[in-house]
Amino acid sequence: xxxxxxxxxxxxxxxxxxxxxxxxxxxxxxxxxxxxxxxxxxxxxxxxxxxxxxxxxxxxxxxxxxxxxxxxxxxxxxxxxxxxxxxxxxxxxxxxxxxxxxxxxxxxxxxxxxxxxxxxxxxxxxxxxxxxxxxxxxxxxxxxxxxxxxxxxxxxxxxxxxxxxxxxxxxxxxxxxxxxxxxxxxxxxxxxxxxxxxxxxxx
Numbered sequence: 178x179x180x181x182x183x184x185x186x187x188x189x190x191x192x193x194x195x196x197x198x199x200x201x202x203x204x205x206x207x208x209x210x211x212x213x214x215x216x217x218x219x220x221x222x223x224x225x226x227x228x229x230x231x232x233x234x235x236x237x238x239x240x241x242x243x244x245x246x247x248x249x250x251x252x253x254x255x256x257x258x259x260x261x262x263x264x265x266x267x268x269x270x271x272x273x274x275x276x277x278x279x280x281x282x283x284x285x286x287x288x289x290x291x292x293x294x295x296x297x298x299x300x301x302x303x304x305x306x307x308x309x310x311x312x313x314x315x316x317x318x319x320x321x322x323x324x325x326x327x328x329x330x331x332x333x334x335x336x337x338x339x340x341x342x343x344x345x346x347x348x349x350x351x352x353x354x355x356x357x358x359x360x361x362x363x364x365x366x367x368x369x370x371x372x373x374x375x376x377x378x379x380x
Contacts, residue, residue: 210276211284217276224272232269235259249323257314261297291360298359305353306346312339345369 203221207214225231227241235256242255262270262278281293296302300310315335346354346362346369354362363369 206273206276210280212276212280220276220279221272224275232271233275234269238262238270246321246323249321251321253317254314254321257297257300257317260300261293287364288360291363292356294363295356295359305355306359307353308339308343311342311354312336315339342369 203214203217206212206217210217212220224233227233228237233241238259239252239255242258243251245251259270262274264274264277278293281289285293295306298306298310298314300313312335315338319335343354345366346358348358348362
């Protein structure tokens, strides 16, 4: 193991070689994401701490996620989120999958973020969002936030939320929302954009 001149030390090299899944080089990830090498190293240490094997399966993902929302049931939302992070659909999320998603959510352009959100809502990945898909996501967010967060909220609040969203988004009234309708509606309507900021709070 030769000495490196960059911030990436021999110790990091050793740590990487001892895990089952070795991520891309930090240089490459720095080029492909909107994170600095230092940020990537911090993220990697945190990721490796929670997932020593270098990848996380859905069960572990749900367990980790539930720690952030002890007041509610985050399992369904964590399932949807896991599906969105698992871009190659192999049943696990690697460090790369994680930072690519995180980079879009935290640092991406509005279009990048809306594309990511659309993909999250499009549960069966058929290229459009149905009212049922949107309702499933909304219910999972309300479940996760817990009754204590919204004590006065009625049980039909998620459905009302979805009805109002869908009315605005389904521009040609064909019963589904396409990516173009989704992006267009979100950009035009300040309220939808603010509701979309939910992602900032729940990721």
